[in-house]
Amino acid sequence: MISANGLIQLGYTPEVDFKLQDDSDGNGVYIKEWNSDQPQPSVADIEAADTIWQTEYDSQEYARNRKQEYDKLNQFEMQFDDQLNNTTTWVDAINAIKQEFPK
Amino acid sequence: MAVVINGSGTVTGISVGGLPDGIVDSGTLATNSVDSAELIDGAVDNSHIDALAASKLTGALPALDGSSLTGISGGDNTPSFSAYKNSVQAITTSTWTKLEVTTEYWDTDSAFDSTTNYRFTVPSGEGGKYHLTAGTGWSRFDNSAAGRYQFLKFYKNGSEFRGGLRTYSTLDAAGGQYDDFEYTTAIDIDLAASDYVELYVWHNEGHDVNTSASQTFFTGFKLAGV
Numbered sequence: 001m002i003s004a005n006g007l008i009q010l011g012y013t014p015e016v017d018f019k020l021q022d023d024s025d026g027n028g029v030y031i032k033e034w035n036s037d038q039p040q041p042s043v044a045d046i047e048a049a050d051t052i053w054q055t056e057y058d059s060q061e062y063a064r065n066r067k068q069e070y071d072k073l074n075q076f077e078m079q080f081d082d083q084l085n086n087t088t089t090w091v092d093a094i095n096a097i098k099q100e101f102p103k
Numbered sequence: 104m105a106v107v108i109n110g111s112g113t114v115t116g117i118s119v120g121g122l123p124d125g126i127v128d129s130g131t132l133a134t135n136s137v138d139s140a141e142l143i144d145g146a147v148d149n150s151h152i153d154a155l156a157a158s159k160l161t162g163a164l165p166a167l168d169g170s171s172l173t174g175i176s177g178g179d180n181t182p183s184f185s186a187y188k189n190s191v192q193a194i195t196t197s198t199w200t201k202l203e204v205t206t207e208y209w210d211t212d213s214a215f216d217s218t219t220n221y222r223f224t225v226p227s228g229e230g231g232k233y234h235l236t237a238g239t240g241w242s243r244f245d246n247s248a249a250g251r252y253q254f255l256k257f258y259k260n261g262s263e264f265r266g267g268l269r270t271y272s273t274l275d276a277a278g279g280q281y282d283d284f285e286y287t288t289a290i291d292i293d294l295a296a297s298d299y300v301e302l303y304v305w306h307n308e309g310h311d312v313n314t315s316a317s318q319t320f321f322t323g324f325k326l327a328g329v
Contacts, residue, residue: 004197
């Protein structure tokens with residue numbers, strides 16, 4: 001299947017080198033415009049590249065999940081309070097997130 | 104009765120019908136010499152009214168229906184349609200995807216296809232200027248990186264329409280993480296019979312993103328008087 005991520009993995013830029021379209025008619029995504037000066041890759045090449053991209057993306061799921069949880073913390077304030085009160089709330093919270101979403 | 108010319112310069116003794124047609128004209132009558140007291144009921148009928156100044160149309164006027172109004176152009180703002188989608192639609196990243204607008208509120212001329220092509224097609228004899236409005240929303244759009252955009256555009260006869268007013272909405276979703284977005288766009292557009300208009304969306308979030316349920320709509324009507 002043709003995908004933008006496969007083409008991006010091959011080094012092409014959406015809306016510059018190519019334009020994809022899906023007319024919601026059951027025929028799926030197709031290349032509406034190919035503007036690169038390089039020859040258009042085959043569907044098989046695009047699919048192989050998409051698999052590589054997806055594998056890389058999946059391998060980073062833990063990092064995305066951790067970041068989402070890190071962003072909920074007021075880390076500077078936690079660190080300040082720990083310094084003031086001689087506590088470990090910040091380290092504990094970070095460790096808990098790392099354990100919840102291991103590599 | 105004898106006709107008498109009085110010493111005061113007045114004339115008496117003339118009965119109704121006693122003067123031939125045309126004998127009394129505007130030159131014979133002094134200014135304002137004929138007022139309502141001299142006019143009996145029915146004395147002035149339609150055949151004797153040449154024109155009526157607009158300034159005389161005041162006070163309580165008789166009720167008018169459409170059949171009494173002539174010389175008014177512009178039509179009735181049809182064809183007109185309004186449709187929406189009440190479920191999500193997965194949109195592939197960096198891919199112009201037609202929005203499936205699947206449910207109709209109304210469709211005066213059966214011109215909107217809500218089952219196969221999701222488009223408005225101008226019926227025969229209904230070319231003209233149209234006002235179209237559309238909207239959609241995104242559910243949990245990952246805006247954790249700058250440079251991520253969303254577009255909503257009208258496509259005319261299968262091609263992106265750029266003429267007229269602004270044809271798309273875009274949002275540089277920098278900052279934050281996952282958010283929901285909703286927006287609308289509108290155009291005034293010249294359409295001929297058999298022209299068709301569809302909605303396409305695009306984003307570069309990196310993955311499939313669902314549109315928000317009940318946020319997608321497409322509505323429009325023909326402009327009257329232009």
